[in-house]
Amino acid sequence: xxxxxxxxxxxxxSGDRVAFDRLVENTAPLVRSWLALQVRRLDQVDDVAQxxxxxxxxxxxxxRAGSNALAWLRAIARNQALGHWRAQQRRSVAHExxxxxxxxxxxxxxxxxSDAQASEPLTDLIGRLRSCVEQLxxxxxxxxxxxxDDQVSVEDMARERAQSANQVSVSLWxxxxxxxxxxxxxxxxxxx
Numbered sequence: 001x002x003x004x005x006x007x008x009x010x011x012x013x014s015g016d017r018v019a020f021d022r023l024v025e026n027t028a029p030l031v032r033s034w035l036a037l038q039v040r041r042l043d044q045v046d047d048v049a050q051x052x053x054x055x056x057x058x059x060x061x062x063x064r065a066g067s068n069a070l071a072w073l074r075a076i077a078r079n080q081a082l083g084h085w086r087a088q089q090r091r092s093v094a095h096e097x098x099x100x101x102x103x104x105x106x107x108x109x110x111x112x113x114s115d116a117q118a119s120e121p122l123t124d125l126i127g128r129l130r131s132c133v134e135q136l137x138x139x140x141x142x143x144x145x146x147x148x149d150d151q152v153s154v155e156d157m158a159r160e161r162a163q164s165a166n167q168v169s170v171s172l173w174x175x176x177x178x179x180x181x182x183x184x185x186x187x188x189x190x191x192x
Contacts, residue, residue, distance in 0.1 A: 005069035013060045020060075024053055025121045030070075031077050038081035040088075094149045098129055121163045125183070132182035147172055 009017035
C-alpha cells in the first residue's frame with residue numbers, strides 16, 4: 001500500500017531522509033512499470049529509475065503540496081525515459097559518424113589491409129578507434145568529443161575558443177589524421 005505520497009514528499013522537502021527512502025520504496029515498483037513501457041531495453045529500466053529518483057531528490061522543492069504526486073512522478077519518469085532515449089540516439093549517431101570517419105580516414109589505407117583485416121568486423125575497428133581516442137591529449141579528445149559526440153558545429157567551437165572556423169577545422173583534421181595513423185599502426189601491429 002502506498003503511504004500518503006504528498007506527506008512523504010513534504011517531509012522529504014524538509015530534509016527527512018527516511019521520508020524520501022519511504023517515497024522511493026513505495027513508488028519504485030510503479031515507476032519501474034511505467035519505465036518498462038517506455039524504455040526499449042528492460043535491462044536499462046533500473047538505470048533510468050535511478051535517474052528518476054536522483055531528479056526527484058534534486059527537485060523536491062518544485063513539488064507543490066496538494067498536487068497529484070503520482071502525476072508528478074509519472075511526468076518525471078516519462079521525461080527521464082525520453083532523455084535516456086535521446087542520449088542513446090545521440091550515441092548511436094556518434095558511433096555511426098565515427099565509423100564513417102574511420103572509413104573516410106583510412107581510404108587508401110583500407111585498401112592496403114590484408115584480406116583478414118579488411119573483413120574484420122566494424123566493432124573491432126570502432127574498438128581500435130576508441131583506444132586511439134583515449135591516447136589523444138585532453139585538448140584533442142575534447143575537440144573530437146564536442147564535434148562528433150555533442151555535434152557542436154565548427155563555427156560554435158570556434159566562437160567558444162576565440163578562433164576562426166578554419167583554425168578549428170585544421171585542428172580537427174590533424175586530430176583525425178592522428179587517429180587514422182594510430183588505427184593503421186594498431187592494425188599493422190595486429191597483423192604481425
